[in-house]
Amino acid sequence: MVEAGADTCTRSPTATATATASFFVSYLERRGRTLDLSFPIRNGGGSTRRSAVADGVPSTPLDAFIVPSEDNHQSEYVSDRDKRRAFVSGFTGSAGLALITMTEALLWTDGRYFLQATQQLSDRWKLMRIMEDPNVENWISDNLPSDAAVELTRGVYLLKWLKNGHKLQKKKRQKLVHLSVNLVDEIWKDRPAADIQPVHIQPFKFAGRAVADKLKDLREKLLKEKADGIIVTALDEVSWLYNIRGNDVSYCPVVHAYAIVKSDSAFLYVDKRKLSQEVESSLEESGIEVREYSTVDSDVSLLASGKLNSSVANVYHNQALVPRENVVNSEDIQKEVHSQAKSQKFGSIQIPAALLCIQD
Template sequence: MFWFHQLLIVSALLLCPIMCHFKGIERIKCESRIGLPFRPHSDQRHRVDAIREEMKNRASRHGSSIDAFIVTTWDEHLNEDVSDHDKRTQFISGFTGKIAHVIITMNTVALWTDERYLAQANSEMNCDWKIFSLNSEPSITSYILSELDDGARVGADPRTVPHKVWIEWESELQLKYIRLIRMSRNLIDLVWINRPPQNTELLKVHPLIHAGEKWQSKIERLRKHLLKDHCDAMIVTSLTEIAYLLNLRGNDFPYTPVFKAYLLVSYDETFLYVNKDRVNLGITYHLNADPCNTECVKIKDYEQIWSDLNVYSYQWRKILVPGHCVFDLGVSEAIYSNIKRTTIHEKPSPVIFMRAQKNPTEQKGMQRAHILDGAAMCDAFSLLERRFLNEETITEVSASNDIDRSRYSMKSNLGLSLKTNIAFGPHAALPLFETFNETDIVVTDKEPCIFDSGGQYAEGTTIVSRTIHFGEPTFEQKQMYTNVLRAIIRLSTLVFPESLTPGEIDALARSSVWDSLTDYPQMTGHGVGSYLGVYESPIKISYTEPHTYAFEEGYFFSNEPGLYKKGLYGIRLKNVLEVYDTGERHPSGARFLGFRDVSLVPFDPKMIDRGLLNIREKRWLNDYNARVRTLVGEELKSQFNMQAFYWMINKTMHVIEYYPESEYRLRGDSESIRIVPWTCIMALILLLLT
């Protein structure tokens, strides 16, 4: 596909006899400026001017200036959801959305963001800016090619650009011999006054009672992978991998309990590069760091990684450098270029697959976390329903606050796993809608409302979506909801040979939706961590992005089909599933694996058209409801939360199952329903007539 992207760029350039200048999305407010004060001295304008001064001043310090500067959404560890200290695109543009890349030239400024954030960017940013969608042309490189002359120089911070992306940009810019320059300092950092400080709170040990495996054992398993690949060492830059390997957690990010660090693992040594002010005696004892003899982790300053990498790359013959793998972007260009090229062995990190396969303790923890989360959601939904019946005003934002409060009240809750998003009516018709104060609307009884949320617990990570109607759903809405529920059931009941890939399984999951000649744009599912990230490689269920990584026993992932009626409403349901070994074998000898639900939140019964469910699907629903009543019911009773308990009981009533005649006859002796002979019926009719 890379050559195809280059062909598109070349075609676009050839179609512009005099170099095209892309305009970006339509910004009506900027064309007329009606009702908008002109602010020549805005903060963002001053900041852009300061960056341009730095671009020119670079000539006096380094011999040549740069013609453009790229600011990416990522931090040094390639996280998209970054800490306040690393919100560089927000500082320079004023845009507060999660995903954004910026280009600053001497004459123009432009920002790229996901399509769901375009309206937000348009409202937040001043009229100097051009705004583009990340999902369409022009790409970042296409824009640069249209704005700059042959032989121009473009600067970027290599610490905040994935190596894979850097290589692509470098190759595409060669069409006009434009050079991509590795900047030793990020220009944003040079002009950022009153920058929020780095987090210095102490690290926390993730106890063995929840981790299920000592960090020494995990490092030993990693070393076996290195031995298999004939590597002397590995550099670990992914923060979730470091937290997993060392059984440590932090709070540098709002929804993922990790901390900024690098890790170097060789056959006989392990080095952790972190802010030493965050390490107390408990962490030192946990890592056997002082004194460091055998099976210990040596703690070094965070910035020392750069000099050590340079030195060790000349001592080690082969270093495993993580490459791109589904949600993991690999290492930054700075890390890659700091290692001697001949020693690099690039491949997906083996820690990804170690982390994804939960041990028995983690499996039980994930199950327990979802019971607690089910209780929290029942509490929140029962409260919202009472408020609605009392004719209180409920908005998307107030509903999200109610759900957050219920989740925070659960014992062992340690925060949220993602931002709680409530989407009502036309907002629910947008598959990736996010709740904001600026777009807040009142929730009524006219359309369905989607609730998408998740929690972090000491035992594990949860994520769940439910669609609820506070009034009476239409026939069409019930049909759509039931088709989505059937997609949930189809994946939940699947038994399959272990060699099946997520892309192939996606086709099976979507079949109930495809039956109605429609589809949904988002992926069907993704891996979920254990008190870590809510998006975890290697599982991504999407037939449009086929991956060769197969399921393994102990994997946890989301199952999240949906249907959307443009401009009106949407339906989405989401459960977390666990992969288990059925114990059966395929004729080829391969294992048969299966899925089971760990999410335990009731579905909205009035949204279900039972006539569309077959007997097997009704039985699954009854079994699911019975588990909710038992497991979540016990938790609610232990909390003396009887209002939520009775709400849950009301939403999980038994669904009548109608049996085919053959099965009906077999069950006749063992069930309360008996087959009445037609002769008896006729005799009764004759008796009544006389």
């Protein structure tokens, strides 16, 4: 458990909230609109919508947008670069979710952080106490108009939000939408640069099992599930599976990376600048092809179509790239990889498993 106030952001909460407010105001004012609120998205009570997007980005009508705490890998503890919710709200606790509408800015967090949130949130924000106040899904349904469009920060949405989107659509024709860009990143002008930390191979005497043995067991599970491949997104699970370690998240020995494993091939998606020639050669000797981190989306699509091939002899947020009928959300495989990862000294990392299996 993390003590309240233990997390830090690269900016003070007050400066963060003030800067964020001015960014959103300036975007809409450059379109000839005069605004009184920090986070204007929609005209109150009207059908005319306003768009909070950066110059040069196609305008998308929104009624509200959601900024979760998690990164692309659904990690609770994230790098400074991924602290989007902290940047938007000024609240630096590890757990929380921000919802911003035309007239309100709300933040949900749990009991660990109630006191910290009251100290860090400005008077423009309303604290929503988890287990005491309505959850975000019910709040959207009860307070936003029918046919409302709610943007969910690109790259960090969970499977549960896809399910919630169906519920909102069915109940009030409300819908979750995804812009082609990450809205927060567009306005975060001094966002910390990616930290290039070296990747290390975990020695066998500490890993306890060779990568080849782990891949063999995983492929047996895939065969049992009649699945062609699996996408691993949780950082601790990727690190465990390929016996790699890093320092991309403070106090967590993990690497920002994805893994895809097929019956005849395995891939690691990582910023190659983090790999020495020795490390990359070691991975290739284990039958792992290293590809750039940014290519995972396109490779997920190739995997779904049966066209992902290796030159070497799930993702919740990538589910939209794969036809629904081709997705198997296998609890057996998920539990296997997750439990094995936790047993390898990753028990203190609260990162949910994120696995998808792809059928032919």
